[in-house]
Amino acid sequence: MPTAQPKSQQSAQKALSTELFDVLVIGAGVVGCAVARRFTLEGAKVAVVEKASDILEGASKANSAILHTGFDAPTGSLELSCIRAGYREYERIRDDLGLVQEKSGAQVVAWTPEEMDKLEEIVAQAHENGVTDVHIVDANTLRAAEPNLSERALGAVNVPQESIIDPWSAPYVYLRQALDNGAQVFLSCAVTGGAFDGQNWQVETSNGALRACAVVNCAGLFGDLVDEAVLGEAKFKITPRKGQFVVFDKAAQGLVNSIILPVPQEKTKGIVLFRTVFGNLAVGPTAEDQQSRTDASTDHDTLKGLIADGVDKVPALVDMPVTAVYAGLRPASERKAYRVETVPDRNWITVGGIRSTGLSASLGIARHVYGLYESHGSKHQQLTDPEKPQAAVLAQTGERDWKRAGYGEIVCHCEMVTSREIEAALNGPLGARSMGGLKRQTRATMGRCQGFYCSARLAELTAGKLEPPLSEEFGHD
Amino acid sequence: MTSLTLTNPALNTAVPIDVAIIGSGPSGLAAATVLKAAGVGRVVVLEREQQAGGIPLSCGHPAFGLREFRQLLSGPNYSARLVTQAQKAGVEIHTQTTVAEILRGGVLTVATSDGIFRITPRRVIYATGVRETPRSARLISGARVQGVLSTGALQSMIYLQQRRPFVRPLVVGSELVAFSALMTCRHAGIRPVAMIEAEQSATARWPCALYPRMKGIKLHTSTQLVEIKGNKSVEEVVVAGPDGQTRSIECDGVILTGKFTPESALARCGHLHVDPATGGPVVDQWGRCSDPVYFATGNLLRPVETAGRSWAEGQQTGQWVAQDLSGKLPKPAKSLNIVIQGKHLKYAMPQVICPNGDTEGMVDIQMRVTERVSGTLVAHSKMGPIWKRSLNSRPERRIKVPISEIVSQATDGTVNFEVEVPSK
Ligand SMILES: Cc1cc2nc3c(=O)[nH]c(=O)nc-3n(C[C@H](O)[C@H](O)[C@H](O)COP(=O)(O)OP(=O)(O)OC[C@H]3O[C@@H](n4cnc5c(N)ncnc54)[C@H](O)[C@@H]3O)c2cc1C
Ligand SMILES: Cc1cc2nc3c(=O)[nH]c(=O)nc-3n(C[C@H](O)[C@H](O)[C@H](O)COP(=O)(O)OP(=O)(O)OC[C@H]3O[C@@H](n4cnc5c(N)ncnc54)[C@H](O)[C@@H]3O)c2cc1C
Numbered sequence: 001m002p003t004a005q006p007k008s009q010q011s012a013q014k015a016l017s018t019e020l021f022d023v024l025v026i027g028a029g030v031v032g033c034a035v036a037r038r039f040t041l042e043g044a045k046v047a048v049v050e051k052a053s054d055i056l057e058g059a060s061k062a063n064s065a066i067l068h069t070g071f072d073a074p075t076g077s078l079e080l081s082c083i084r085a086g087y088r089e090y091e092r093i094r095d096d097l098g099l100v101q102e103k104s105g106a107q108v109v110a111w112t113p114e115e116m117d118k119l120e121e122i123v124a125q126a127h128e129n130g131v132t133d134v135h136i137v138d139a140n141t142l143r144a145a146e147p148n149l150s151e152r153a154l155g156a157v158n159v160p161q162e163s164i165i166d167p168w169s170a171p172y173v174y175l176r177q178a179l180d181n182g183a184q185v186f187l188s189c190a191v192t193g194g195a196f197d198g199q200n201w202q203v204e205t206s207n208g209a210l211r212a213c214a215v216v217n218c219a220g221l222f223g224d225l226v227d228e229a230v231l232g233e234a235k236f237k238i239t240p241r242k243g244q245f246v247v248f249d250k251a252a253q254g255l256v257n258s259i260i261l262p263v264p265q266e267k268t269k270g271i272v273l274f275r276t277v278f279g280n281l282a283v284g285p286t287a288e289d290q291q292s293r294t295d296a297s298t299d300h301d302t303l304k305g306l307i308a309d310g311v312d313k314v315p316a317l318v319d320m321p322v323t324a325v326y327a328g329l330r331p332a333s334e335r336k337a338y339r340v341e342t343v344p345d346r347n348w349i350t351v352g353g354i355r356s357t358g359l360s361a362s363l364g365i366a367r368h369v370y371g372l373y374e375s376h377g378s379k380h381q382q383l384t385d386p387e388k389p390q391a392a393v394l395a396q397t398g399e400r401d402w403k404r405a406g407y408g409e410i411v412c413h414c415e416m417v418t419s420r421e422i423e424a425a426l427n428g429p430l431g432a433r434s435m436g437g438l439k440r441q442t443r444a445t446m447g448r449c450q451g452f453y454c455s456a457r458l459a460e461l462t463a464g465k466l467e468p469p470l471s472e473e474f475g476h477d
Numbered sequence: 478m479t480s481l482t483l484t485n486p487a488l489n490t491a492v493p494i495d496v497a498i499i500g501s502g503p504s505g506l507a508a509a510t511v512l513k514a515a516g517v518g519r520v521v522v523l524e525r526e527q528q529a530g531g532i533p534l535s536c537g538h539p540a541f542g543l544r545e546f547r548q549l550l551s552g553p554n555y556s557a558r559l560v561t562q563a564q565k566a567g568v569e570i571h572t573q574t575t576v577a578e579i580l581r582g583g584v585l586t587v588a589t590s591d592g593i594f595r596i597t598p599r600r601v602i603y604a605t606g607v608r609e610t611p612r613s614a615r616l617i618s619g620a621r622v623q624g625v626l627s628t629g630a631l632q633s634m635i636y637l638q639q640r641r642p643f644v645r646p647l648v649v650g651s652e653l654v655a656f657s658a659l660m661t662c663r664h665a666g667i668r669p670v671a672m673i674e675a676e677q678s679a680t681a682r683w684p685c686a687l688y689p690r691m692k693g694i695k696l697h698t699s700t701q702l703v704e705i706k707g708n709k710s711v712e713e714v715v716v717a718g719p720d721g722q723t724r725s726i727e728c729d730g731v732i733l734t735g736k737f738t739p740e741s742a743l744a745r746c747g748h749l750h751v752d753p754a755t756g757g758p759v760v761d762q763w764g765r766c767s768d769p770v771y772f773a774t775g776n777l778l779r780p781v782e783t784a785g786r787s788w789a790e791g792q793q794t795g796q797w798v799a800q801d802l803s804g805k806l807p808k809p810a811k812s813l814n815i816v817i818q819g820k821h822l823k824y825a826m827p828q829v830i831c832p833n834g835d836t837e838g839m840v841d842i843q844m845r846v847t848e849r850v851s852g853t854l855v856a857h858s859k860m861g862p863i864w865k866r867s868l869n870s871r872p873e874r875r876i877k878v879p880i881s882e883i884v885s886q887a888t889d890g891t892v893n894f895e896v897e898v899p900s901k
Contacts, residue, residue, distance in 0.1 A: 250742075250745070321756075322613055323614070406590060408590055410573075410575050413525055449740070451630055452609060452627045453633075456634040471642045475666075
């Protein structure tokens with residue numbers, strides 16, 4: 001795993017590109033993708049550098065895939081305004097870019113009288129946050145909406161606009177739109193240092209140098225390290241907070257209609273039961289502070305605990321088979337708030353500590369960051385008729401590829417992934433270079449058999465294209 | 478479901494279909510062949526893979542065909558024989574034809590590259606077999622890295638693609654299929670570092686003649702897989718031995734063998750009742766499902782039997798479906814529910830018995846235990862104990878209870894089976 005090196009190691013590096021970019025975006029997580037898109041649409045010449053071979057390999061790899069309304073975000077915070085703006089923009093561009101949004105709504109369920117007492121407060125905050133349709137529902141109304149919920153549910157706060165989305169297709173298409181409108185992406189390039197000459201940046205990467213007038217650091221779990229490596233200091237420190245999940249079989253999806261949230265505790269939003277747009281029901285995440293920025297391992301006892309939590313809330317989950325387990329790492333800093341730090345005299349903006357709402361807020365964050373950039377005196381000519389690439393259709397309610405003739409063959413049977421989709425993902429502009437990338441772009445092997453039926457065929461179709469490879473040829477002895 | 482094209486040139490939907498069979502494994506092919514022999518008109522087998530034949534297609538080693546052809550065949554040769562037999566009998570086999578959805582009354586949504594369409598055969602035989610339980614569902618701790626495979630995936634990779642995913646894996650489990658995993662490894666020059674089994678002894682009765690081939694690969698019993706470690710691919714595993722002590726083993730892969738589970742996705746996501754104990758659809762003694770247009774057969778019924786037995790079950794199912802088409806099976810009516818109790822029994826199949834039928838169906842209730850047990854297998858009806866027998870069994874050993882002995886004592890309501898173990 002390449003990590004940022006101290007800038008003292010700088011040497012005269014070969015250039016990755018001779019171009020002088022207006023803006024260099026470090027990191028292609030959901031935030032970097034949205035920032036690259038915004039700057040491109042505003043008319044800036046953008047380069048994105050990403051250390052992994054595929055985008056979305058960091059915090060954005062695994063989350064709950066909820067598009068938040070901001071009903072429970074800290075009132076008056078930058079986070080709240082970015083979530084609100086992000087939600088609005090998502091709805092605005094959704095149809096243009098072929099994005100999915102299922103307005104499942106959420107129920108913040110009270111399981112004890114003490115939690116019942118807190119519901120009013122939640123509604124009051126939501127209204128103050130501008131989410132005015134949030135309201136309390138009594139036990140009967142809740143039961144009618146969620147008949148499979150345990151009898152113990154006493155009542156809830158209903159949040160009608162909370163939605164579920166595809167957590168990967170969205171950032172992919174944000175970056176695709178940047179690309180299609182002139183941005184450049186440099187994968188497998190880890191930023192290791194850089195220098196500002198008073199006018200422009202020369203940023204060193206593991207693969208060569210790039211020049212740009214301004215830099216936006218969106219390195220997520222490594223945001224503080226990149227600041228340290230290039231600026232010499234960071235104003236915050238990332239302490240990753242792991243969240244583990246269990247995904248149940250698709251047979252479970254009918255058991256829950258909305259997102260089932262707990263009444264929030266001190267530290268986290270707590271364990272959530274949610275449907276995915278792919279047709280599963282999942283439970284999670286946990287909140288576990290750790291030092292490692294890469295270790296997203298899961299553990300047996302925690303997973304069992306999550307299942308028990310799910311069964312406790314929805315008793316019919318008791319014999320439900322598990323399809324998948326996963327964990328994500330939140331880029332948490334020592335404060336709850338987003339850490340957007342600017343160094344105006346060096347044309348540098350750091351977008352750090354986007355802990356647990358970045359998927360929802362990214363489009364809003366991108367607007368905010370562009371605003372900061374402009375306020376420092378830069379100006380471009382907004383694109384008038386930008387290209388509008390279409391997101392991959394992976395949601396089960398969408399017009400999936402297998403429903404269109406000429407798909408070739410169905411390779412992954414559980415998720416109905418076609419050979420046409422796999423070819424497209426391997427050969428497209430942001431072509432998959434790892435199995436993780438291929439999964440996010442197609443869902444291959446993400447279903448109930450987890451590759452029992454299709455691993456062999458995938459090994460053949462991806463031969464020579466993925467790192468690490470799924471297999472190698474062997475000679476007979 | 479949108480964009481249903483109405484006809485498909487490959488599968489002529491204009492001509493009515495008498496029986497559609499989902500899955501072309503040994504059981505599906507046997508059922509189809511028997512149906513044609515019994516004079517049933519149009520019999521079509523729908524298979525989602527590129528080739529017909531089911532699991533044996535990817536089993537390169539010779540262990541098939543004794544029951545069916547009185548000779549030892551490799552999996553692919555065995556499958557080829559079954560396919561030829563079916564085609565000769567007049568069965569239509571459509572590959573790369575996926576049943577995407579099953580609906581009430583036998584309506585099937587079928588996907589092919591030429592388009593999606595619906596068919597409504599008079600009967601459907603559901604024969605989609607078993608697969609192994611993946612890492613995720615086993616809730617194994619550790620990093621989510623590449624190089625953790627089931628035997629099935631490994632066999633397909635090696636025998637169908639001549640590719641291998643690793644060279645020094647750990648083998649987990651000791652059911653018979655773990656032995657296939659070892660032979661498959663051998664074929665590809667893969668040298669497993671060890672084999673572990675959580676129980677005190679190997680699950681399978683290992684064929685003695687094959688023991689020497691294991692040379693150099695040690696089986697550690699009472700040993701659990703605790704954690705998988707690695708950055709992108711497997712680099713190391715942590716196991717816990719009989720004394721609970723953990724230790725690390727360096728390796729570049731993990732083969733998770735066995736823990737079979739029926740491939741019952743269509744039933745789970747559709748309307749058929751699924752038995753959480755078998756993982757397959759709930760059936761009566763003719764394999765008839767909760768929607769009586771559907772019959773289940775082969776390993777879908779329960780984990781797990783050999784190809785030979787699945788084939789024999791398919792033949793019987795073919796007979797029963799032919800009889801049902803000519804009105805000879807009793808309508809599903811007042812029936813006896815077979816229920817398991819206690820921690821020792823893993824499942825019982827069939828789950829429902831129709832006591833008033835003249836047509837003979839399955840002779841036995843099939844059962845398995847969850848762990849090594851000796852005691853008494855007892856059946857209770859609401860009247861009290863109605864049947865018992867001493868039982869000394871282990872996981873994956875066949876247990877058969879004659880249906881006739883049960884229906885002579887109870888004809889409706891519920892019969893509960895339990896293993897009673899004398900307290901020490
Ligand atoms: C368990 C969990 C549940 C969540 N649920 C939700 C939810 O339901 N809704 C929601 O809105 N949000 C949710 N989130 C939050 C959301 O996932 C994060 O806020 C978001 O992913 C942060 O994205 P990022 O782009 O800031 O960081 P990252 O995704 O970490 O992106 C940073 C990128 O920078 C790259 N990088 C790092 N160092 C360098 C370098 N030196 N050079 C070049 N590139 C570099 C990395 O490889 C990475 O691709 C959840 C998060 C977790 C963990
Ligand atoms: C990894 C593994 C190794 C095994 N090794 C042996 C062995 O060495 N010897 C032995 O005797 N037994 C072995 N078995 C047991 C095996 O299940 C039986 O041999 C036999 O294949 C069972 O036959 P079947 O017809 O029930 O199912 P299968 O052979 O599994 O056939 C089911 C068929 O249904 C198809 N199908 C599934 N869903 C759909 C759908 N929606 N639409 C269309 N088609 C569908 C599948 O593609 C498959 O071809 C093994 C099983 C596994 C999983």
